[in-house]
Amino acid sequence: QSVLTQPPSASGTPGQRVTISCSGSSSNIGSNTVYWYQQLPGTAPRLLIYANDRRPSGVPDRFSGSKSGTSGTLAISGLQSEDEADYYCSAWDDTLNGVVFGGGSKLTVL
Amino acid sequence: QVQLVESGGGLVKPGGSLRLSCIASGFTFTDHYMTWVRQAPGKGLEWLSYVSGSGSVTYYADSVKGRFTHSRDNAKNSVYLQMNSLRVEDTAVYYCARVGVAGANEFDFWGQGTMVTVS
Numbered sequence: 001q002s003v004l005t006q007p008p009s010a011s012g013t014p015g016q017r018v019t020i021s022c023s024g025s026s027s028n029i030g031s032n033t034v035y036w037y038q039q040l041p042g043t044a045p046r047l048l049i050y051a052n053d054r055r056p057s058g059v060p061d062r063f064s065g066s067k068s069g070t071s072g073t074l075a076i077s078g079l080q081s082e083d084e085a086d087y088y089c090s091a092w093d094d095t096l097n098g099v100v101f102g103g104g105s106k107l108t109v110l
Numbered sequence: 111q112v113q114l115v116e117s118g119g120g121l122v123k124p125g126g127s128l129r130l131s132c133i134a135s136g137f138t139f140t141d142h143y144m145t146w147v148r149q150a151p152g153k154g155l156e157w158l159s160y161v162s163g164s165g166s167v168t169y170y171a172d173s174v175k176g177r178f179t180h181s182r183d184n185a186k187n188s189v190y191l192q193m194n195s196l197r198v199e200d201t202a203v204y205y206c207a208r209v210g211v212a213g214a215n216e217f218d219f220w221g222q223g224t225m226v227t228v229s
Contacts, residue, residue: 002154032215033214033215035215035216035217037155037217039155044205044220044221044222044223045147045155045205045217045220046220047210047216047217047218047219050210050214050216050218051214051216056218086154088154088155090155090157090215091215092215096171096172097169098157098169098170098171098172099145099157099215100157101154101155101156101157102154103154104154104155
């Protein structure tokens, strides 16, 4: 059971906008920033969003992040087939004194 | 460009030990915390440990505290994960990653991973 809760799956058709939620608590997302990672099949994770809503260079602006209270959200607009991947959220947890991840959400492009 | 290359994975019996290495290049090594993250087969990501740029500060997840030791050799641009008292549930791909900004928790570059099988 992961400390951060994500839906196990999400899906959309090419061109659509999809969102993936990440629910936490006051000890993690409520008091710290949210990060998002993309893991394409058979590859290492890649940083997608940092500090709640910032994109590293090279990440398309189709990807965006937000945070409200104890939840974070990843939005992907203009969905493309190459976006099919697993997506993970993470945050520091003040109680556990460590980084916690969500269980991951598998995005399928129909 | 930033590169991280892990090595040292393999097959080990329960109760055994293994030492993973990660060689870094393409950035000022001492400016960054480094971290280890693992992923059991078909499962999600699990954070394991941090080591500070100087190597003097470490943090561990409860699941590995007391069994794993994260260290670094700045002269060799390398970090290590000494894993003792290994359990079947430690079977996973182990990734080393760079922490992007001091005080933050973003893992901005990752290695390709090394597989550890405890059986």
